[in-house]
Amino acid sequence: MYNRLFVFLLLCFSGQALAVDSIFVGGVRHTLTQEDFFAVGDSFQAELDVFGDYGQELIIDIALRVEGDAGKELPTATPLYMYDAQLYASCSGSAIGQDSSYLYSPASHGELQLLINTRMTFATTCERLTLFVTSSMLNKDMEMKLSLMEGF
Numbered sequence: 001m002y003n004r005l006f007v008f009l010l011l012c013f014s015g016q017a018l019a020v021d022s023i024f025v026g027g028v029r030h031t032l033t034q035e036d037f038f039a040v041g042d043s044f045q046a047e048l049d050v051f052g053d054y055g056q057e058l059i060i061d062i063a064l065r066v067e068g069d070a071g072k073e074l075p076t077a078t079p080l081y082m083y084d085a086q087l088y089a090s091c092s093g094s095a096i097g098q099d100s101s102y103l104y105s106p107a108s109h110g111e112l113q114l115l116i117n118t119r120m121t122f123a124t125t126c127e128r129l130t131l132f133v134t135s136s137m138l139n140k141d142m143e144m145k146l147s148l149m150e151g152f
Contacts, residue, residue: 061149
């Protein structure tokens with residue numbers, strides 16, 4: 001118990017979060033990069049242990065930025081490129097939310113932003129957060145900001 005409390009306090013008062021494999025409710029806002037995800041076919045997934053959910057209402061804030069080269073060129077008179085990305089989040093088998101974004105642009109390199117911001121209480125405690133990202137972009141660069149807080 002005291003070890004968990006010490007780690008929690010260390011994370012709260014440090015300028016940067018340690019390697020992201022767990023997240024504390026009310027802890028620091030984490031930044032995940034592409035290296036924190038593992039490939040699942042053409043998609044990416046991250047799994048994080050969650051500490052501090054005891055049945056209270058949680059505020060879940062997930063912001064994702066995906067940047068890369070166009071995965072599809074549309075057959076138009078002038079070149080038009082399509083970008084797409086989808087974000088799905090769940091915790092211990094309970095769906096949290098999803099977001100998707102699409103962009104049609106004459107530029108061959110683009111950026112999309114996705115957001116899940118919700119308040120919820122889980123039927124069972126949230127112990128394992130799963131994040132799933134899909135995109136047809138090539139040479140992707142992803143950055144995600146993530147925090148879990150108690151509702152007030």
